[in-house]
Amino acid sequence: MxxxxxxxxxxxxxxxxxxxxxxxxxxxxxxxxxxxxxxxxxxxxxxxxxxxxxxxxxxxxxxxxxxxxxxxxxxxxxxxxxxxxxxxxxxxxxxxxxxxxxxxxxxxxxxxxxxxxxxxxxxxxxxxxxxxxxxxxxxxxxxxxxxxxxxxxxxxxxxxxxxxxxxxxxxxxxxxxxxxxxxxxxxxxxxxxxxxxxxxxxxxxxxxxxxxxxxxxxxxVSLGEDYALIENWSQEFFQKNRDLSVKKILSLPKALQKRIILKFLREISGQLKNVESAHLEEILKIFKSRKNKNQNIHFQGLKIERKGDKVTIVKKMAEECEFSQN
Amino acid sequence: MxxxxxxxxxxxxxxxxxxxxxxxxxxxxxxxxxxxxxxxxxxxxxxxxxxxxxxxxxxxxxxxxxxxxxxxxxxxxxxxxxxxxxxxxxxxxxxxxxxxxxxxxxxxxxxxxxxxxxxxxxxxxxxxxxxxxxxxxxxxxxxxxxxxxxxxxxxxxxxxxxxxxxxxxxxxxxxxxxxxxxxxxxxxxxxxxxxxxxxxxxxxxxxxxxxxxxxxxxxxVSLGEDYALIENWSQEFFQKNRDLSVKKILSLPKALQKRIILKFLREISGQLKNVESAHLEEILKIFKSRKNKNQNIHFQGLKIERKGDKVTIVKKMAEECEFSQN
Missing domain, CATH: 3.40.50.620 (HUPs)
Structure with a gap:
């Protein structure tokens, strides 16, 4: 004792x-x-x-x-x-x-x-x-x-x-x-x-x-310390950059790209459920795409849209949600 | 196939x-x-x-x-x-x-x-x-x-x-x-x-x-991406800060403190063997110490010495090494 x-x-x-x-x-x-x-x-x-x-x-x-x-x-x-x-x-x-x-x-x-x-x-x-x-x-x-x-x-x-x-x-x-x-x-x-x-x-x-x-x-314990570090850094980036520039996101190290996108999704949605790495890969694709057309993805009641260098995330209106189910 | x-x-x-x-x-x-x-x-x-x-x-x-x-x-x-x-x-x-x-x-x-x-x-x-x-x-x-x-x-x-x-x-x-x-x-x-x-x-x-x-x-794979990120960051800090300030090191997140000290040790020694986390903890202690006395540690042929806010790492001369074995 x-x-x-x-x-x-x-x-x-x-x-x-x-x-x-x-x-x-x-x-x-x-x-x-x-x-x-x-x-x-x-x-x-x-x-x-x-x-x-x-x-x-x-x-x-x-x-x-x-x-x-x-x-x-x-x-x-x-x-x-x-x-x-x-x-x-x-x-x-x-x-x-x-x-x-x-x-x-x-x-x-x-x-x-x-x-x-x-x-x-x-x-x-x-x-x-x-x-x-x-x-x-x-x-x-x-x-x-x-x-x-x-x-x-x-x-x-x-x-x-x-x-x-x-x-x-x-x-x-x-x-x-x-x-x-x-x-x-x-x-x-x-x-x-x-x-x-x-x-x-x-x-x-x-x-x-x-x-x-x-x-x-x-x-x-040691991974926990490392995680705290990466979380802090991505939070800092997130707070300094209030919109999603394709160029900026792609210039980040891989380990940050998905983390930052997730932070934007969370902020807009407020109630995101079980986002997996594969979902974020899908969203990253519209950042990486070299097609000139405007592109969009619908995900958990959110609309993620790329126009030129900017990606915007907006909550879909109720009707829109219903509509996309038809 | x-x-x-x-x-x-x-x-x-x-x-x-x-x-x-x-x-x-x-x-x-x-x-x-x-x-x-x-x-x-x-x-x-x-x-x-x-x-x-x-x-x-x-x-x-x-x-x-x-x-x-x-x-x-x-x-x-x-x-x-x-x-x-x-x-x-x-x-x-x-x-x-x-x-x-x-x-x-x-x-x-x-x-x-x-x-x-x-x-x-x-x-x-x-x-x-x-x-x-x-x-x-x-x-x-x-x-x-x-x-x-x-x-x-x-x-x-x-x-x-x-x-x-x-x-x-x-x-x-x-x-x-x-x-x-x-x-x-x-x-x-x-x-x-x-x-x-x-x-x-x-x-x-x-x-x-x-x-x-x-x-x-x-x-x-995913830990590998995260590791690359932390390594890059600590390398950046290491290159910008050419000496070891106690205040600066202690203001860093835990996950970086030991990594940065290791980089300094490696640079001075050139041939460091099996440094374990516990060794680095020991060295960190002289950073954390609140005693006013000058302090030093001998480690793998290196002398790590603190005077005030500065910590220096020097290679020991051959005689010094022998001496400390007596």
Whole structure:
């Protein structure tokens, strides 16, 4: 346990996650990771004069289990003498559920942070999560954006447990005799992830690299830094260039061309869904075309039109959309 | 076979690999990939008015087999009515052999290209090579630089077979009844790669994604584009800033800090070996240090010293090196 706390502090300081007298919101689901995270922060609270509160989101999607989680978190709050903020959002649509829940959760956490003038929002992701996500995305197909891992720090979100293996966290919980809740949907729903966790990773560690999880973790962190860099640069270009010149776009390195076009599409559309690299290739074709004719493409309710050197993207009117369906 | 040629042309045109009347050096080892590559180019020679020559390197490392390869390539040259340039380099040191051979090969190919005023050097890498290299590096640990794949085009080097599976190439050879040489060292030496080829990839394709090879290939190509971008940018910064200011380096995004320091180290040293991310972290520490004292680090015969805002890197004199060993 001493080693655990030592590594926790070392990781935190090296990554500049929090400092003396920091005000930290701890996101607690009730699962093992967040139970551990909360306990560690409470251990360090006095020494570093930390101010802590708990935040919990009850989506109420698992009936009794959800109510049980909330109750459990409230008990933790009592045990550690902390305030707890609970959100019970109404889920309107079950479309794209996982992403929606994440958006709701982070918006809520950020709202509390802002209103209460706290510094950081701590969440409990661990090294195994990172490695599994990496493999999951690699298997399904991903570029840098998909492969880049969660970062120790991302804006106001901090992940002090990101450098810990799941088994180290379990060990800590055991030694400290801490309770936690088990989310049953974890075992049922997330089929691919479970096969990665229980089959692929053990297979790779047995046959190829006994520390493959840690290796993947490093790769993901490093790709994440690179991704942040490219994103910043393309954002800068996007902000300086308010329209799409064929000449300018084609003079950019390949890696930027599609990223910039995507930014323009997103800005105009506001609600773009699942744009794949192949779609962007299609759109790039009208940039590359040497025909003199004006050209256009219709895509997700947008009209992308080239006249000479300029490409414009406009939202189609409702009638236009209907018309193009006839 | 028709489909093979069609895809070959499509890939070539989409990636802008070669054009009508191109003058192309085909690098031929005698193995299946280069035998296929050569045959395809000869099939297309007339229609596209291509000018072709063969280049072959005989390292003479495998006795009779090496001589046999050379003979085989000369026979191919005769069969297709092409000139063949043969290099028989003297291998001085067997240290870091694989990298040395590659350097020798590419220097030779580029020399012929330059002297003869040819446009492109075509090499036979295929999609399986790409996928295997990716997994090999992922398993051993790599960031973007390691994971980014071979590109269809890289300077004057073109890889028109990069989009083809090994089995598609075999199929082509079989249909055209073409002969090729088998490199026995392939089966003996390259242990990890063979386990990836014969165990890991089939396992992943059977259990997780039947088209995993193609998926990895796309990922590698896309990371390669991103890598080129970051490399260009850091090269630009490096050329504009001829000394190392602590303030400037620390104001850069994380992903650039280490890359730029590495460029300075490489320039001063000229012969840096295996620099790992951890070494660069160590060096970065003297940038980040808030102590006012002058500080220095000794690293691979270099002295890295900070005075105030400036960090200098100098080669240590021979005596200094000896001294620091005492």
């Amino acid at each position: 001493k080693n655990f706390l030592k590594k926790f502090r070392e990781d935190s300081f090296r990554q500049e996650l929090w400092e003396r007298e920091a005000k930290i919101i701890v996101a607690v689901s009730g699962g093992p990771d967040s139970a551990c995270l909360l306990d560690v922060f409470c251990e360090l609270r006095k020494k570093y004069a930390l101010e802590l509160i708990i935040a919990h989101v009850n989506y109420n999607l698992r009936g009794k289990d959800s109510a049980g989680d909330e109750k459990f978190v409230l008990k933790l709050a009592e045990k550690y003498g902390l305030e707890a903020e609970i959100l019970r959002p109404k889920i309107k649509s079950k479309k794209n559920l996982e992403n929606n829940l994440r958006d709701i959760r982070y918006a809520f956490l950020e709202k509390i942070r802002y209103e209460r003038d706290f510094h950081w929002i701590a969440v409990g992701h661990n090294l195994d999560d990172q490695a599994e996500t990496f493999l999951q995305r690699l298997i399904r197909g991903a570029g840098m954006r998909g492969l880049c891992g969660m970062q120790f720090k991302n804006g106001k979100i901090i992940r002090p447990l990101l450098g810990f293996l799941r088994c180290e966290i379990s060990e800590y919980l055991k030694l400290r005799k801490l309770k936690y809740r088990t989310d049953k949907t974890n075992q049922e729903n997330i089929f691919l992830r479970n096969r990665i966790r229980h089959q692929l990773l053990p297979y790779l560690e047995k046959n190829f690299n006994p520390r493959f999880r840690e290796t993947l973790f490093q790769t993901a | 028709k489909n093979f040629l069609k895809k070959f042309r499509e890939d070539s045109f989409r990636q802008e690999l070669w054009e009508r009347e191109a003058k192309i050096i085909v690098a031929v080892s005698g193995g299946p990939d280069s035998a296929c590559l050569l045959d395809v180019f000869c099939e297309l020679r007339k229609k596209y008015a291509l000018e072709l020559i063969i280049a072959h390197v005989n390292y003479n490392l495998r006795g009779k087999d090496s001589a046999g390869d050379e003979k085989f390539v000369l026979k191919l040259a005769e069969k297709y009515g092409l000139e063949a340039e043969i290099l028989r380099p003297k291998i001085k040191s067997k240290k870091n052999l694989e990298n040395n051979l590659r350097d020798i090969r590419y220097a030779f190919l580029e020399k012929i290209r330059y002297e003869r005023d040819f446009h492109w050097i075509a090499v036979g890498h295929n999609l399986d090579d790409q996928a295997e290299t990716f997994l090999q590096r992922l398993i051993r640990g790599a960031g973007m630089r390691g994971l980014c794949g071979m590109q269809f085009k890289n300077g004057k080097i073109i890889r028109p077979l990069l989009g083809f599976l090994r089995c598609e190439i075999s199929e082509y050879l079989k249909l055209r009844k073409l002969k090729y040489r088998t490199d026995k060292t392939n089966q003996e030496n390259i242990f990890l790669r063979n386990r990836i080829r014969h165990q890991l990839l089939p396992y992943l394709e059977k259990n997780f994604n039947p088209r995993f090879r193609e998926t990895l290939f796309q990922t590698a």
